[in-house]
Amino acid sequence: MNFPILSTLIFLPLISSFFILLSKDKTANNSSIYISLFSSIATFLLSLFLWHSLDFNTSEFQFIEEKSWINDFIKFKLGVDGISILFIVLTTFITPICIISCANSIKIRVKEFLIAILILETFMIGVFCSLDLVIFYLFFEAGLIPMFLIIGVWGGPRRVYSAFKFFLFTLLGSVLMLVAIIVIFWLTGTTDITQIYEIKIPKEYQNILWLAFFSSFAVKMPMWPVHTWLPDAHVEAPTAGSVILAAILLKMAGYGFLRFSIPMFPIASEYFTPLIYTLSIVAIIYTSLVALMQEDMKKLIAYSSVAHMGYVTLGIFTLTKQGIEGSIYQMISHGLISAALFLCVGVVYDRLHSRMISSYGGLVNYIPKYSFLFLIFALAALGLPGTSGFLGEFLILTGTFQKNYLAAMLATFGVVLGAAYILWLTKRVIFGVTNNSEIKKLNDINKSEIAMLISLAFLILFFGFYPLPLMETFNVSVNNLIYNYQTALISN
Amino acid sequence: MINSLNILLPEIFLSISIFSILMVGVFIKKSFNLIFNLTSLIIIILISIILSSPSYEEKIFLDSFTRDSFSNYFKILILLSSLFVLNSSKNFIIDSKLDKFEYPIIVLLSILGMFFMVSSNDLILFYLGLELQSLSLYILASIDRDNLRSTESGIKYFVLSALSSGLLLYGCSLLYGFTGSTNFDLISSQLNKENTGAVFAMVFILVGLAFKVSAVPFHMWTPDVYEGAPTSITSYFAVVPKIAGLALLIKFMFIPFSNILLEWQTIIIFMSIASMILGAIAAMVQKNFKRLLAYSSIGHIGYALAGVATGAITGYQSAIVYISIYVIMNIGAFSCLYLLKKDGQYKENISDLSGISKKHPLIAFSLLIILFSLAGVPPLGGFFAKFYVFVAVLEKEMYALAIIGLLTTVMSAFYYLKIIKTIYFDDSLITFETTKNRTAQLSIFASCTILITFFLYPSVLNNLVSTLFVS
Numbered sequence: 013m014n015f016p017i018l019s020t021l022i023f024l025p026l027i028s029s030f031f032i033l034l035s036k037d038k039t040a041n042n043s044s045i046y047i048s049l050f051s052s053i054a055t056f057l058l059s060l061f062l063w064h065s066l067d068f069n070t071s072e073f074q075f076i077e078e079k080s081w082i083n084d085f086i087k088f089k090l091g092v093d094g095i096s097i098l099f100i101v102l103t104t105f106i107t108p109i110c111i112i113s114c115a116n117s118i119k120i121r122v123k124e125f126l127i128a129i130l131i132l133e134t135f136m137i138g139v140f141c142s143l144d145l146v147i148f149y150l151f152f153e154a155g156l157i158p159m160f161l162i163i164g165v166w167g168g169p170r171r172v173y174s175a176f177k178f179f180l181f182t183l184l185g186s187v188l189m190l191v192a193i194i195v196i197f198w199l200t201g202t203t204d205i206t207q208i209y210e211i212k213i214p215k216e217y218q219n220i221l222w223l224a225f226f227s228s229f230a231v232k233m234p235m236w237p238v239h240t241w242l243p244d245a246h247v248e249a250p251t252a253g254s255v256i257l258a259a260i261l262l263k264m265a266g267y268g269f270l271r272f273s274i275p276m277f278p279i280a281s282e283y284f285t286p287l288i289y290t291l292s293i294v295a296i297i298y299t300s301l302v303a304l305m306q307e308d309m310k311k312l313i314a315y316s317s318v319a320h321m322g323y324v325t326l327g328i329f330t331l332t333k334q335g336i337e338g339s340i341y342q343m344i345s346h347g348l349i350s351a352a353l354f355l356c357v358g359v360v361y362d363r364l365h366s367r368m369i370s371s372y373g374g375l376v377n378y379i380p381k382y383s384f385l386f387l388i389f390a391l392a393a394l395g396l397p398g399t400s401g402f403l404g405e406f407l408i409l410t411g412t413f414q415k416n417y418l419a420a421m422l423a424t425f426g427v428v429l430g431a432a433y434i435l436w437l438t439k440r441v442i443f444g445v446t447n448n449s450e451i452k453k454l455n456d457i458n459k460s461e462i463a464m465l466i467s468l469a470f471l472i473l474f475f476g477f478y479p480l481p482l483m484e485t486f487n488v489s490v491n492n493l494i495y496n497y498q499t500a501l502i503s504n
Numbered sequence: 505m506i507n508s509l510n511i512l513l514p515e516i517f518l519s520i521s522i523f524s525i526l527m528v529g530v531f532i533k534k535s536f537n538l539i540f541n542l543t544s545l546i547i548i549i550l551i552s553i554i555l556s557s558p559s560y561e562e563k564i565f566l567d568s569f570t571r572d573s574f575s576n577y578f579k580i581l582i583l584l585s586s587l588f589v590l591n592s593s594k595n596f597i598i599d600s601k602l603d604k605f606e607y608p609i610i611v612l613l614s615i616l617g618m619f620f621m622v623s624s625n626d627l628i629l630f631y632l633g634l635e636l637q638s639l640s641l642y643i644l645a646s647i648d649r650d651n652l653r654s655t656e657s658g659i660k661y662f663v664l665s666a667l668s669s670g671l672l673l674y675g676c677s678l679l680y681g682f683t684g685s686t687n688f689d690l691i692s693s694q695l696n697k698e699n700t701g702a703v704f705a706m707v708f709i710l711v712g713l714a715f716k717v718s719a720v721p722f723h724m725w726t727p728d729v730y731e732g733a734p735t736s737i738t739s740y741f742a743v744v745p746k747i748a749g750l751a752l753l754i755k756f757m758f759i760p761f762s763n764i765l766l767e768w769q770t771i772i773i774f775m776s777i778a779s780m781i782l783g784a785i786a787a788m789v790q791k792n793f794k795r796l797l798a799y800s801s802i803g804h805i806g807y808a809l810a811g812v813a814t815g816a817i818t819g820y821q822s823a824i825v826y827i828s829i830y831v832i833m834n835i836g837a838f839s840c841l842y843l844l845k846k847d848g849q850y851k852e853n854i855s856d857l858s859g860i861s862k863k864h865p866l867i868a869f870s871l872l873i874i875l876f877s878l879a880g881v882p883p884l885g886g887f888f889a890k891f892y893v894f895v896a897v898l899e900k901e902m903y904a905l906a907i908i909g910l911l912t913t914v915m916s917a918f919y920y921l922k923i924i925k926t927i928y929f930d931d932s933l934i935t936f937e938t939t940k941n942r943t944a945q946l947s948i949f950a951s952c953t954i955l956i957t958f959f960l961y962p963s964v965l966n967n968l969v970s971t972l973f974v975s
Contacts, residue, residue, distance in 0.1 A: 082963045150882040150959070157876055160921070164929045172929055176921060183917055187910035190891075194898045194906075
């Protein structure tokens, strides 16, 4: 292991953002877009190479990089396994799409926007690579700064309120995690998670530490009842911001549960399962109902994200093979689907400057290509078999039925509600009667928009029909996770 | 004797140069520039003298004066921060017609006082140093003598500070009465829990020191003095005396009071929590940037005190690291104020910052970095300062202190975000003059560079500070 591929992956966007800073065109802003696009695609290819060269037959962390950082105390340690690699690839895949989309939607301060996106990418990749609690916290929190600016500078009319709410909610959740991290350091003498897995945290501390981590992940996920920042943030953020928020930032929490909560605190995870079930079910049912009544498309999708994340937490804490695999699958597929839906909203918003459902209707008659793609994403969001959304939900429900019938029944009911709000949204936006005369003048999607949406649609369908590439990536890691969890419970 | 003088070399050099440049100022008309540059030169020479001095501990004059790595570290920190504070504010001083030749000389005198403070190992020397520093600061606070607010702040500071010095002196005399010595080492060996009178003395001394670092509940003077004094003086107040005050606080806890840890720990914990909470809440409603920085500095002292409250060496170290990073952030923040000039007037209201990101992207970006760092958001330097403090606090299992501290960081993040909102989200109102204030720009650049790159080698400062307590 000579070439530090993970550090390169993390710092490539950061370095290219520095080049954008130096690029000088003030009017056209083209060169900055090309630089960022080039660098983000290079990052994507690098991450694909990483995925390709990863050994799926072991659950060990690979491509480990270790540097002494804070002396004899904390190491700058990076590494990937079958679970984290998928999130890294998702991040590097979504970022170029955001950059393409901002070429259409961002009109002011494009250069600064691209810099913010690339710096955010650096932090996001860092979150999924870090094998040290402090490094993880560092990247996890640092992402707040660019996202705060993205919402606040380029957002909609209530952007200040939303940006503050986003920042303060998340910060409040995570400071307790920082306390927990330091306590873990004093308990075990290390913050290196591979060593913490070996040492095992004393039983009497597990519950309280688990809650401290939970407070951070629950806000980030977001779980009911601390989800209220998400609809606000989504509605006010520019399209690219919403896409990153929904596709990647929300996945950090799910990843955090898998990487930290369950392996480090297995006994507490078992203990708190009823809590998670309850919150997840409430999230699924309640936010689906709320989504039904939304008049704003972005808000509807935001609430549907909360509901979908409810499935993810439910699946993770079934602690069965199907449940966890389904959750990871659901997170990846939701990353693609919600990104696509937000892009779709962004496409019409760029043209009509309205997100209200009532100002649309009968789009299929005027912009058929767009309507076709929108329909694919909508069907994927409701979990139609043949799309990636189906597999995730199916596996999660399979896992839940093994553990708790009631939760599984209620979650299944949530699937019906999900279908209801998505279909109703489609009916009102894509089909139906055209009342707004401006819709008749709409241009159909242009080449760059087609490129973004087609690539997403292709992946959603591909992973819907052929899940093996994803499954075999995380299979061994998930088995190992469950094995360690069960041995920890038995030894207790 | 000659050897003793060698150890005292920085102080002797400083005293002689102060009186020499005073003569220069008296006999040469319009000598502000000359004296200002000489002051900077003196500071640089002093830094090199201290850097070249050996780091082992030496005590002279009946063990009343120590020169060790601890005092050297603080002296260098005081000198470096004074150098940056003075030079970045030079244009401001000239523009505000404060360019009297006494200005830099009084600053040097206060530095001399602080030198004796941080080196003192004896109550008398400590008190003399403290008074020399305080007297210089009274004059500095009211240096803009034709300005009502500046005079008011000077008087206010004088009255309250004199009171606290009185209490401090009373504490010192009690301590002498109950232990029979003024020497720190002897006091330390004499003091124990049964010595109730000495505990009284400890309380009085803590009150005096808490006043100097403006910890709650002895913070009343801070906002008024910060707002009333000219900005160049405020930035000096916000940075340099805080360093000396904290050094003294740590020294008192480490040497004379080391045996009555439980007695003073409670007081410091209270002051720490009260400062953090008050700093976070009171700053939310401020409209004046200097006043806001005053409350924010109260909050920051609360975090540094949390490190001191642990009563452990790691805690003291974290407090020293904290104050060092605090100094860097504050120098940057105040230097930004020197660039906000419009029609010959320096703006200091937060609303004046509205939308400056559009016309002055570099100032805006620097403020962004500094403010996020003050809020303690990773990966900037301010986060690591807080991180080390909380590591030390949690090592002693003081969970309540840590959790309150972290919750107040969230509260204080709110008002830092409010300024960032004004800078980045609001519409621009004022175009400031593009003043060529190279020194202020250099200070901002240095401060931001350190804060951004701190995460690459976060242990540099720690390694340095960990050598201070070997004795």
